Amino acid sequence: MNTPLATQVSERLREDLLTRSLLPGQQIVQEALAERYGVSRVPLREALKELEAEGLVIHEPHRGYFVTELNAAEMAEVYSIRALLEADAIRRACKRLSDADLAHIDELRRAFEGALLHADLETIASANRAFHFAIFDACGLPRLVRLLRTLWDATDAYRSLYFQDSGTHEHICAEHLAHMEALTRRDAEGAVETQRLHRERSVLIVSSSL
């Protein structure tokens, strides 16, 4: 393979965090995990350093890496930073969205709806991301998008249940649709608001599990 192991391992780690194969608070025993991944400890440690910089794990010298636990306040903090950055990204995106962009985004929206019906958690989550980040991407600020990605990652471990309850499926789809419509109207403030509602409802569900 061309891509370094450390990169693959960091992907795999994110996956395991999302699917709660690694639980918040849990210690990451390097040797055990390295063996499970079929690699040595070196690339694993590099991957862990990367995730540490993103706040997904914390490192205590000579004690080890632990999956970050978020309390209610920290969860709220992540979401409030998201609120700021997403609002900005959406305002900028609205000014730049081409019709082709919109068509593409709506495609992703429908793909997500499809995934909701008959796909596993990971596929659903990734389809959801694809939809939202196609919008963020249009803001034209790659660094901002990267920050948003790490913020989304930070709460991933707690979001698994968000897509579980099928009662929320309709809510989500309705919110996505409303968001889509605001974007189509190039209604920046409207889109900021639909995204806000969408996010607030998700934080409510996610927080309930704490």
Place this chain on the structure above:
Amino acid sequence: MNTPLATQVSERLREDLLTRSLLPGQQIVQEALAERYGVSRVPLREALKELEAEGLVIHEPHRGYFVTELNAAEMAEVYSIRALLEADAIRRACKRLSDADLAHIDELRRAFEGALLHADLETIASANRAFHFAIFDACGLPRLVRLLRTLWDATDAYRSLYFQDSGTHEHICAEHLAHMEALTRRDAEGAVETQRLHRERSVLIVSSSL
């Protein structure tokens, strides 16, 4: 020493980036740098992965790490994200600043003025940070502060000249003082504005070097 080498190395790297001992665009040859730091390549590589996650260096598989180069647009992006986050941090901080906090911050402000007169670049830069981040810290959102820190780091390599020109010293001190006064009045919007002016002038100077 108690703290791991990888941590020390990442500190040292930031230092070398700030002081332009490592220049934007330059490749980082691991073995050479490891030897210069007196460590092996392993902790160096971990440190580099950390800095990569913060955007200070970029990694090209099988080619190596390179010090990130910012063009004008990317520089503007960093500063516009800073604008968003700093405004929020300051608003929150204003509501929470105790008199003791203010006294402490003003102390740091005076310490910075002292450093300007008779200290090297690195000391000045760190005194400046101490002042601004004492304010940010008061917002009570540690993650937000951490994000701000990495954003400041991202442009550090280009800021060295900011403190060089002694003509700007008075400007900086005046701006700090105005900021301080707004904070003392607990005038959130005023403080946001003084910080904005301060930042805009700095981006102007820094951008002129591109």
Place this chain on the structure above:
DNA sequence: AATGGAACGATTGGATCCAATATACACGAT
């Protein structure tokens, strides 16, 4: 002279090995 390609050298990527540190447990003193 220009282009394609093979071999070499330099550098990165990964694994194994050894050292340092922290935690747990047993033991003894008060």
Place this chain on the structure above:
DNA sequence: ATCGTGTATATTGGATCCAATCGTTCCATT
């Protein structure tokens, strides 16, 4: 019985060594 002390073990941290990859140079061919 409780607290402190020392030892043992598991785990992390770091260095060395080997393998894989990339870039360059040199040569052959057109």
